[in-house]
Amino acid sequence: MNMNLELAAWRTDWLAHPASDDAMLRPDLGRLVERERRRMGLALFGELLLGAAMLTFSAWFVSSRATLEWILWAGVIWAGTFFAAGFAIWNRAGTWKALQISNAAFLELSRRRCLRELRAIRLGQWFLAVQLLIVTAWLSWDYAIRRLPMGPYFFAGALTIVLAGIYLKWFRHRERRTLGDLRRLDQFVDEPETE
Amino acid sequence: MRRWSLAGDSVLNVVGLEAMNSVDRRALADQYERIFAVYGPALVRLTACYEWLPQAREDLLQEILLAIWRALPSFRGDCSEKTFCFRVAHNRCLTHVWRRGQSRESEGELPEAPDPHKNPETLAIDSHRRETLLTAIRALPVNYRQVITLALEDLTAAEMATVLGVTENNVAVRLNRARKALRSILEERP
Numbered sequence: 001m002n003m004n005l006e007l008a009a010w011r012t013d014w015l016a017h018p019a020s021d022d023a024m025l026r027p028d029l030g031r032l033v034e035r036e037r038r039r040m041g042l043a044l045f046g047e048l049l050l051g052a053a054m055l056t057f058s059a060w061f062v063s064s065r066a067t068l069e070w071i072l073w074a075g076v077i078w079a080g081t082f083f084a085a086g087f088a089i090w091n092r093a094g095t096w097k098a099l100q101i102s103n104a105a106f107l108e109l110s111r112r113r114c115l116r117e118l119r120a121i122r123l124g125q126w127f128l129a130v131q132l133l134i135v136t137a138w139l140s141w142d143y144a145i146r147r148l149p150m151g152p153y154f155f156a157g158a159l160t161i162v163l164a165g166i167y168l169k170w171f172r173h174r175e176r177r178t179l180g181d182l183r184r185l186d187q188f189v190d191e192p193e194t195e
Numbered sequence: 196m197r198r199w200s201l202a203g204d205s206v207l208n209v210v211g212l213e214a215m216n217s218v219d220r221r222a223l224a225d226q227y228e229r230i231f232a233v234y235g236p237a238l239v240r241l242t243a244c245y246e247w248l249p250q251a252r253e254d255l256l257q258e259i260l261l262a263i264w265r266a267l268p269s270f271r272g273d274c275s276e277k278t279f280c281f282r283v284a285h286n287r288c289l290t291h292v293w294r295r296g297q298s299r300e301s302e303g304e305l306p307e308a309p310d311p312h313k314n315p316e317t318l319a320i321d322s323h324r325r326e327t328l329l330t331a332i333r334a335l336p337v338n339y340r341q342v343i344t345l346a347l348e349d350l351t352a353a354e355m356a357t358v359l360g361v362t363e364n365n366v367a368v369r370l371n372r373a374r375k376a377l378r379s380i381l382e383e384r385p
Contacts, residue, residue, distance in 0.1 A: 006374070007347075013325050014325075036261075098266070099286045100279055100282050100286075101282065103358060105360050106360075184293050
């Protein structure tokens, strides 16, 4: 069959598909937009709250124990919090998804978002390793100078390992999911365009 | 077909468009109404190619309409309303397929509305042919599915190139491959 006739025949069948009333039910756009805005607001609020809580708590704690050790501890928390916030802002720059861009540009942007996500995950793992190192050194030092008894030392050590394990598992889960996303995206674009 | 319209001015407020004057807001709402009236049926057909389950298809349609509504204020007329609409819709469908992965795909049916002017036998044949075509399109890889649905909606090569972000030559190559693939699937499923 002639290619144009074939396409025309398919088009006739295609356009004859009834657009049903059920599928065209009027959505409450206000509710959908509000739900999306609330979800984004909650995520942002959660991040801000966590950062503010860490900064406030460390400042309050060190104000009542102004020794070099606690000042150093608070300094590490403040530096870590600001570093993480700065990294998050820098890492998210230029990844806002505008849906009206072309399909190819949208795929490229989605890919970039996945790569940024992977970068954040890897930095998170390094950050966790540094935190573990600091906590372990600190606990061991306290134990060595006999400021921390054996029971609490091992308990704190075990708790640190368990929490680190949970974080690591979460990082691995995110990494696997993001790599899967990347693979699926590549399936959409992996097509030589010449014939 | 039920007429689509905005849920009210509250929508304009919640998306942060309060700063627009009432004339701009009304113009935006009118533009949205017009887009839905013209392209609504095409969007319904498009969602049928990406989502098999009726409830999920309805959700996808809502997401597309929401995306169009949110993107409208930034639409500067650098392309036609038609290509703008299809760009948003196809990107949203792509995100849908991407997030879902291939594991949840299942077969479903488009709801049918009987045409009173045709006899039952003709109706059955037409319906079978339409379903076969839809099933075959669903079986295509996503990049072929995109180009074939755009062609079936009668977009020109230039319009398809604008939607997909590729050259017209690439559109021609991709469409040719998509047609071959679709023909081959249809021949396997008479």
